[in-house]
Amino acid sequence: MREPLRWAGQTVFFVAIAAMVGLFASWPSYRQFPEDQAQIKLSLSHGAQRVEACRRLSAEEIAKLPPAERRPNTCARERLPVHVQLLVDGDLVFDEVVAPGGLAGDGPARIYRKLIVEPGQRELVARLKDSDRPGAFDYEMRAEVSLAPQQSLAVDFRADAGGFVLR
Amino acid sequence: MDHARRPLRWLFDRAEAALGTIFPPAWNPLVNLGALGFFFYWIITASGIYVYIFFDTGVHQAFDSVEYMTHEQWYLAGVMRSLHRYASDGLVVVMLLHLLREWSLDRYRGVRWFSWIIGVPILVLVYVAGITGYWLVWDRLAQYVAIVSTEWLDQLPFFAEPVARNFLAPDALESRFFTLMIFMHIAVPLITLVLLWVHLQRITKPRINPPRGLMVGAFLSLLALSLVHPALSQGPADLARVPGTLQLDWFYLGLYPLLEHLPGPLTWGAAATLLIILLAMPWLPPLRKPAVARVDLGNCNGCARCAADCPYAAIAMVGRSDGLPFSAEAQVDPSLCVACGICAGACPTAMPFRRASALVPGIDLPELTIAALREEVERVGRALPRDAPRVLVFGCRHGVPLDGLRGAVALACTGQLPPSFIDYVLSKDLAEGVLLTGCREAACYNRFGIDWTKARLAGSRDPQLRRRVPRERVRTIWAGRLGAARLAAAVAEFQRDLATAAPLPRPAAPAPHHLAASDA
Known part of the structure; x- marks a missing residue:
């Protein structure tokens, strides 16, 4: 091939490669989330109460312990599961009993769930039970929220803040 | 497995041949994929250092600092940002092509397992580096990348607290997390560089830099792309909103x-399975290992030409062990030798004229010895018809298939041929011309077979083709696997030229006994 033609061919090659790189670096577009919907993220990490409540050690039991490990109370490690419910406008959209984490079952229960909802005025009810107390949930939150399209509302739980929080 | 490789090999051969029409052989991008990867790495490093000067790692400042670079200082920092991104994309492209090409050429098994295995974590780290880079911009795309990445990580039972909770709401994210990401974005490429160095440990004279022309072309094309289509952010990240439509970089984020x-x-299982398959590939199935080169100390004078020519660093010169008065002897490392025979082609004792003693060179291939090669040359040469000028073709098993081609002698690699064989063929009247063929130029399967052959013929590398050999009776054509028609045409043209060439001076000495006997 003649030299000018080779140069032209090389130019075309480099232009084509650059075009290919530029093209697929941003095209085709990806519709990750419908623009006319909103999202609720229910996420929490919460350690439930222990399966066995802590109890006071007797003087004999304390005496049997190595001197460096003597303490007045003993607590079993294992925790209870956490039961969580979320209702949107009265519809139960999430209802799970989550086991505690960790090999010994002594870690927090973890929940991370994304829910797609219609935007607009919504009534949210979130409930959590982290004890073996019979009957009602230990925590409950009721809230009226106004969700805009593409809004992401986080429903979190912080025991130190008194229960569920919207973020 | 070879059935799976063959179509891809054919595609690469075709593409290489097509690019060979517009690029000089050494510039062919497909034979420079690894070197181009290095080149893109250096562009990424240089542009990254510049961009880092202006980058603010604060969660609320990161996006603004990138916007400043892109719009206020578009002529330098903006261009650097675009170069950083597009060179990263280019790196992914050449890296994947490099992987596929080496696989299609079956250059990942046997002694090459080491480079392949080291290449697998490099592949993973390049992606990790790229993804952390997208994260740092902290635009809507970064938000998507961060959330999907952490949600994917949270599928593993390692984290006490879901990592994705860091992106739960605008108030959840801390600048400390960005500091971690910038650390990763710098540390991971540095680890990659170390692995790249290890990747090249088992080959000699690795081609780290592409030819200058190819470098210039690649850089200018990236620069032009950066100016015409600069990399832009996609709006500030806002964890209170879900990004709707995004422009993904499909090179890095195609699987997101x-x-x-x-x-x-399923995704973790698929990723783990793919990784395990990649790591196990050199043994699926293992390569039948040919007998490695063997040193014959009685004929080795320690000249070190074999060690200098070995493309795989498989030969070391060590102290003499047999008491002969030479300073060193060649020692073959069987774990590195691929039995290409280039060492035998470099040995000054691989001299076919030798008759007084058995033809045993200082180093030789047990499965295709120099002695067996001489016998084959004599057999093939004697069988050539005399109705036209006879051309004896030396080829290799990775170039044009020589089956059915009259007057062809196959070598492990064309570099296995000691130049004295050419002299031998012509002076013993086995042919009027000698044609050497093999892989495509600059794409030698054994890396240096073509280069050393050309240098030996040109007299610039030992062992040299003797001056007495008429150069018009020696030709080369580096045709590659698909070059059968080119080779046939070259042979025909050579024959035509030989018909009108000056007669070949014949030595006065009689032919060796067994040749004379068979001629009779």
Whole structure:
């Protein structure tokens, strides 16, 4: 091939490669989330109460312990599961009993769930039970929220803040 | 497995041949994929250092600092940002092509397992580096990348607290997390560089830099792309809103929609399976290992030409062990030798004229010895018809298939041929011309077979072709696997030229006994 033609061919090659790189670096577009919907993220990490409540050690039991490990109370490690419910406008959209984490079952229960909802005025009810107390949930939150399209509302739980929080 | 490789090999051969029409052989991008990867790495490093000067790692400042670079200082920092991104994309392209090409050429098994295995973590780290880079911009795309990545990581039972909770709401994110990401974005490429160095440990004279012309072309094309289509952010990240439509970089993020929508156990299982398959490939199945080169100390004078020519650093010169008065002897490392025979081609004792003693060179291939090669040359040469000028063709098993080609002698690699064989063929009247063929130029399967052959013929590398050999009776054509028609045409043209060439001076000495006997 003649030299000018080779140069032209090389130019075309480099232009084509650059075009290919530029093209697929941003095209085709990806519709990750419908623009006319909103999202609720229910996420929490919460350690439930222990399966066995802590109890006071007797003087004999304390005496049997190595001197460096003597303490007045003993607590079993294992925790209870956490039961969580979320209702949107009265519809139960999430209802799970989550086991505690960790090999010994002594870690927090973890929940991370994304829910797609219609935007607009919504009534949210979130409930959590982290004890073996019979009957009602230990925590409950009721809230009226106004969700805009593409809004992401986080429903979190912080025991130190008194229960569920919207973020 | 070879059936699976063959179509891809054919594609690469075709593409290489097509590019060979517009690029000089040494510039062919497909034979410079690894070197181009290095080149892109250096562009990424240089542009990254510049961009880092202006980058603010604060969660609320990161996006603004990138916007400043892109719009206020578009002529330098903006261009650097675009170069950083597009060179990263280019790196992915050449890296994947490099992987596929080496696989299609079956250059990943046997002694090459080491480079392949080291290449696998490099592949993973390049992606990790790229993804952390997208994260740092902290635009809507970064938000998507961060959330999908952490949600995917959370599928593993390692984290006490879901990592994705860091992106739960605008008040959840801390600048400390960005500091971690910038650390990763710098540390991971540095680890990659170390692995790249290890990747090249088992080959000699690795081609780290592409030819200058190819470098200039690649750089200018990236620069032009950066100016015409600069990399832009996609609006500031806002964890209170879900990004709707995004412009993904499909080179790095092409699998993210799958990570997002497929179950975690499936995607993690698929990723782990793919990784295990990649790591196990050199042994699926293992390469039948040919007998490695063998040193014959009685004929080795320690000249070190074999060690200098070995493309795989498989030969070391060590102290003499047999008491002969030479300073060193060649020692073959069987774990590195691929039995290409280039060492035998470099040995000054691989001299076919030798008759007083058995033809045993200082180093030789047990499965295709120099002595067996001489016998084959004599057999093939004697069988050539005399109705036209006779051309004896030396080829290799990775170039044009020589089956059925009259007057062809196959070598492990064309570099296995000691130049004295050419002299031998012509002076013993086995042919009027000698044609050497093999892989495509600059694409030698054994890396240096073509280069050393050309240098030996040109007299610039030992062992040299003797001056007495008429150069018009020696030709080369580096045709590659698909070059059968080119080779046939070259042979025909050579024959035509030989018909009108000056007669070949014949030595006065009689032919060796067994040749004379068979001629009779």
